[in-house]
Amino acid sequence: MDPGFDHQLGTLGRADTTKFPMHARTDKQRxxxxxxxxxxxxxxxxxxxxxxxxxxxxxxxxVIAAEPTLSRFLQMSANLGRLAGRVTGNHVTTPLLEIEGLVAPHIEQYLASRQDEALVLLERRLGQDRAVVGLESVWLASRWERPEMLAVEDDFFFPARISPDGDSLDAADDVEHPDVIDDVIDELIEQVLARGAWVALVEPGTIPDGQRVALTTRQR
Known part of the structure; x- marks a missing residue:
């Protein structure tokens, strides 16, 4: 079984783990x-x-698996609190790009489904002085605070250069230049996920002050 892939908004790659692929054990003494x-x-x-x-x-x-393995795993797993979707079928030899196409709609739908929860949390955290809005502030806070939840308007993308110290962004229009990240929002999402936060895609115009991205933080 090889569920060891990470997906970051359109890019699927091998997860950072040595556990997978995993195979059923055999015992020659039996x-x-x-x-x-x-x-x-x-x-x-x-x-x-x-x-x-x-x-x-x-x-x-x-979760991607053939039946009855898929149903068995869904029934017994203790780690599917963030289940975004299921795909039925034997895809052990399916090319990565095809798997990406199967996975991406489930991830995007899951992130979008959390809009109401995210906006309620954002309003509460703003009142507690535990949230920032705007890309520059969010980027810095995602690095130095304890991120809790990232809300991103679903049509927002931002080509940029990252400063040498990693703390600031400079907008860029020469997206083909090797120093330019063609969409730094993907980098931001990956950064907060790696630090234990969750992410929601929200509709345009729903983040306060005309901003496009917001971050709530955990208590220190």
């Missing part, structure tokens, strides 16, 4: 009918490895 690890034990090991990865890299999860 009879032929008993050599392969029972399915439940194997799926339990998969779930434990998934939980360990999510504790370090919290993120929405899309």
């Amino acid at each position: 009879t032929d009918t008993e050599r392969t690890e029972p399915a439940h034990g194997f799926l339990k090991r998969v779930d434990q490895a998934l939980g360990a990865h999510l504790r370090v890299h919290p993120a929405p999860v899309v």
Whole structure:
């Protein structure tokens, strides 16, 4: 089983883990009918490895598997609090780009579905002086504060150069230049996810003060 991929808004790549791909254990000391690890034990090991990865890299999860494995895993997993979707089918040998196409709609729908929760939290945190709005402030806070939730208007993108110290951004229109990040919002999302925050895509015009992005922070 190989669920070890991370998806960052359009880009799917190998997850930073040594646990996957994972295979059922075999025992040469058993009879032929008993050599392969029972399915439940194997799926339990998969779930434990998934939980360990999510504790370090919290993120929405899309489960891809053939039946009946998919249903069994969904029923027994203890680590699907951020389940974004499920895809039925045997995709062990499916090219990465095709898997990306299967996963992306589920991730985007999941992020968009959290709009109401995100905006309520943002309003509350603004009143508690635990939120910032605007890309420059959000970028800096995502690096030096304890990010809790990032809200991004779903049509917002921003080509930019990142300063040598990593703390500031300069807008860029020469997007083909190798020093330019063609959309620094993807970098921002990856940064806050890596630090344990969750992300919501929200409709344009919903973030206060005419800004396009906001970040809430945890208590120190």
